[in-house]
Amino acid sequence: MTDTKRGITAEDLYQICYPSEPQLSPDGTKAVFVETKMDELRQYQSHIYLYSLEDNSKTALTSGPFRDSFPRWSPDGSKLCFVSNRSGKAQLWHLDVNETEFKQITNGPNGISSPVWSPDGRSIAFAAFLRTGQTLTEGTEELTEEATPKSITVDKMKYKSDDSGFVYEKNKQVAVVNIETGSVTQLTEGTYDHAVGSWSPDGKWLAITANRSVNPDIQHEIDIYLVPVEGGEWKKITNSDGTYAMPTFSKDGKKLAFIGSVADQHLYATMKKIWVAELDAGTVQCLTADWDVHVGDATIGDVRSPGHPNPGAVWTTDGQGMYVIASEKGSSGIYLVHLDGSVTKVVGGERNVYGFTFDNEKNSLVMAVSDSLTPGDLFHVDLNTETEKRLTDVNGELFQEIRLSTPEEIWYEGAEGWNIQGWILKPVGFQEGNTYPAILQIHGGPHSMYGHTFFHEFQLLAAQGYVVVYTNPRGSYGYGERFVQACCGDYGGNDYKDLMHAVDYVCQFDYVDETRLGVAGGSYGGFMTNWIIGQGNRFKAAVTDRSICNWISFYGVSDIGYYFSAEEIQANPFENPEKMWHHSPLRLVANMETPLLIMHGERDYRCPIEQAEQLYMTLRHRGKAPVSFIRFPGANHEMSRSGDPEQRVLRLQYTVDWFNQYV
Numbered sequence: 001m002t003d004t005k006r007g008i009t010a011e012d013l014y015q016i017c018y019p020s021e022p023q024l025s026p027d028g029t030k031a032v033f034v035e036t037k038m039d040e041l042r043q044y045q046s047h048i049y050l051y052s053l054e055d056n057s058k059t060a061l062t063s064g065p066f067r068d069s070f071p072r073w074s075p076d077g078s079k080l081c082f083v084s085n086r087s088g089k090a091q092l093w094h095l096d097v098n099e100t101e102f103k104q105i106t107n108g109p110n111g112i113s114s115p116v117w118s119p120d121g122r123s124i125a126f127a128a129f130l131r132t133g134q135t136l137t138e139g140t141e142e143l144t145e146e147a148t149p150k151s152i153t154v155d156k157m158k159y160k161s162d163d164s165g166f167v168y169e170k171n172k173q174v175a176v177v178n179i180e181t182g183s184v185t186q187l188t189e190g191t192y193d194h195a196v197g198s199w200s201p202d203g204k205w206l207a208i209t210a211n212r213s214v215n216p217d218i219q220h221e222i223d224i225y226l227v228p229v230e231g232g233e234w235k236k237i238t239n240s241d242g243t244y245a246m247p248t249f250s251k252d253g254k255k256l257a258f259i260g261s262v263a264d265q266h267l268y269a270t271m272k273k274i275w276v277a278e279l280d281a282g283t284v285q286c287l288t289a290d291w292d293v294h295v296g297d298a299t300i301g302d303v304r305s306p307g308h309p310n311p312g313a314v315w316t317t318d319g320q321g322m323y324v325i326a327s328e329k330g331s332s333g334i335y336l337v338h339l340d341g342s343v344t345k346v347v348g349g350e351r352n353v354y355g356f357t358f359d360n361e362k363n364s365l366v367m368a369v370s371d372s373l374t375p376g377d378l379f380h381v382d383l384n385t386e387t388e389k390r391l392t393d394v395n396g397e398l399f400q401e402i403r404l405s406t407p408e409e410i411w412y413e414g415a416e417g418w419n420i421q422g423w424i425l426k427p428v429g430f431q432e433g434n435t436y437p438a439i440l441q442i443h444g445g446p447h448s449m450y451g452h453t454f455f456h457e458f459q460l461l462a463a464q465g466y467v468v469v470y471t472n473p474r475g476s477y478g479y480g481e482r483f484v485q486a487c488c489g490d491y492g493g494n495d496y497k498d499l500m501h502a503v504d505y506v507c508q509f510d511y512v513d514e515t516r517l518g519v520a521g522g523s524y525g526g527f528m529t530n531w532i533i534g535q536g537n538r539f540k541a542a543v544t545d546r547s548i549c550n551w552i553s554f555y556g557v558s559d560i561g562y563y564f565s566a567e568e569i570q571a572n573p574f575e576n577p578e579k580m581w582h583h584s585p586l587r588l589v590a591n592m593e594t595p596l597l598i599m600h601g602e603r604d605y606r607c608p609i610e611q612a613e614q615l616y617m618t619l620r621h622r623g624k625a626p627v628s629f630i631r632f633p634g635a636n637h638e639m640s641r642s643g644d645p646e647q648r649v650l651r652l653q654y655t656v657d658w659f660n661q662y663v
């Protein structure tokens with residue numbers, strides 16, 4: 001039979017869509033969700049859809065060239081609110097389920113996010129960025145952001161963020177809007193960032209998070225607070241000893257569950273745990289202290305933008321536990337954490353659960369799931385019968401014409417005999433007896449996890465005839481706390497060896513042509529790519545994206561530089577510049593002879609473009625290896641995942657062209 005299917009292309013990105021944020025209605029008969037896709041102008045659109053679990057119909061509730069998100073049911077299920085940029089900035093909108101008209105509720109000067117309904121359905125709490133002195137005034141007063149100032153006085157260290165740009169004068173504040181009158185009450189103020197958590201069941205308290213330390217530049221702790229909605233004294237729940245997030249009240253209002261980690265020497269290289277506060281007793285306890293698994297979705301992909309609102313800890317009705325997403329060995333699933341600390345896997349499998357909504361009455365859920373061959377779809381799970389039903393197939397038509405490669409999982413011996421997990425993607429159209437070039441892909445973070453999720457770039461390389469190898473070296477999530485922390489202070493040491501052992505492992509297969517190897521990675525993965533080509537000429541070509549090459553300059557220019565390198569490199573430029581330099585690939589340029597493609601976003605504040613500029617200039621000056629430098633105007637660190645669609649496609653094309661030319 002002739003295979004009429006084709007390999008995936010870079011431009012297929014324009015067709016790929018995905019659902020997210022499923023939210024079951026209070027009666028459990030329907031779910032709303034967000035579907036994100038690109039329009040004919042190659043701009044993102046996201047719309048709110050309604051899925052009826054009774055007749056399996058799917059209806060678009062919103063449309064047009066807008067980004068709609070955060071759909072949330074009112075407690076009685078008669079209304080929906082959502083966030084939309086349809087009037088310019090992201091504002092809160094409101095929709096009566098039986099009507100088609102939307103009503104704008106907020107008019108925050110810099111947009112709003114994260115709406116949460118009050119239990120009586122009269123108000124909605126939300127978060128908004130506000131400049132010092134700026135307020136969320138009542139009603140619909142027209143407020144516009146001032147023009148770019150002629151000068152900027154920087155008087156704090158956390159003054160820019162890759163995500164939000166220059167935040168020198170803005171802070172995230174929590175407010176409550178009455179949906180009938182539109183009156184807004186701002187609950188927080190000052191030069192601190194706050195985030196909305198949940199309402200107490202009696203509607204009197206709002207659980208929020210904030211870093212209100214004396215010096216938030218240096219003290220990174222985030223605390224949980226209870227704020228009385230009608231005014232009065234706040235209650236501080238945690239003790240400024242860690243970073244805590246997403247507090248949710250138990251149904252009886254007596255407990256608060258949240259996700260976080262204690263701040264010891266590690267801020268990032270620490271797995272998130274589940275915590276519970278007993279509000280009357282004033283105690284806080286870590287429920288999962290002995291569970292060596294990261295709470296949250298650590299999976300890294302390149303189709304969905306990271307940081308989709310995650311349900312956090314979802315209490316069971318009997319208050320005896322909570323459902324969470326957690327990440328293990330390349331998969332993320334749903335787990336039930338009991339109050340006694342025991343944990344039951346509720347939804348497993350080789351896949352990436354990136355969102356869910358639970359129906360306690362029916363003991364069922366709707367989840368958003370990706371796997372190696374699916375960018376994302378919604379599934380209904382009935383936990384009584386342990387049956388699953390696929391609700392959407394949003395890329396079904398497109399993927400009918402595409403031949404994808406199915407990854408094969410590998411476990412191999414890394415440095416010090418450690419067991420390392422990885423995957424091999426054989427070329428599309430693979431034929432026994434043939435040999436193929438291979439590309440090693442390295443993820444960033446370094447505290448993230450490759451896994452059972454869709455990766456367009458890998459499929460594209462497989463379609464171009466490459467074997468793609470991707471593994472989780474030490475530093476990755478998914479294999480316990482010791483594994484996550486094992487790269488700290490040793491960048492380019494055993495993490496590098498774990499990756500080289502992966503290359504040795506795949507080169508033992510007859511189908512891999514070990515004379516035709518390439519290497520690619522982004523961010524920390526770009527650091528490692530630079531490091532690898534500084535070690536010798538094993539690879540024929542390399543692609544380094546949003547990379548780090550010099551920890552000394554990174555310290556002062558990255559939004560996280562001054563504390564990220566303290567933990568990850570375990571050095572700073574004023575006490576131990578030698579160590580900073582020792583771990584900097586720029587130190588190794590004299591050895592670099594591998595043809596290198598450098599790609600970087602010009603507005604990347606995480607790994608600023610000066611990193612790419614230094615590497616490019618030094619390599620050009622030496623003139624030993626072909627080097628090409630592609631700058632992406634306006635792009636930030638997230639460009640390859642959620643940036644301008646045309647830039648994303650260009651980036652993929654440059655990558656393929658570079659490997660096709662040199663490998």
Ligand SMILES: CSCC[C@H](NC=O)C(=O)N[C@@H](C)C(=O)N[C@@H](CO)C(=O)O
Nearest residue numbers: 268444445446447448522523524525606
């Ligand atoms: C504020 S998040 C903490 C820093 C984060 N590290 C996570 O482990 C990070 O941004 N690190 C970059 C250097 C990096 O490697 N980023 C990765 C993962 O987001 C990337 O692919 O860009």
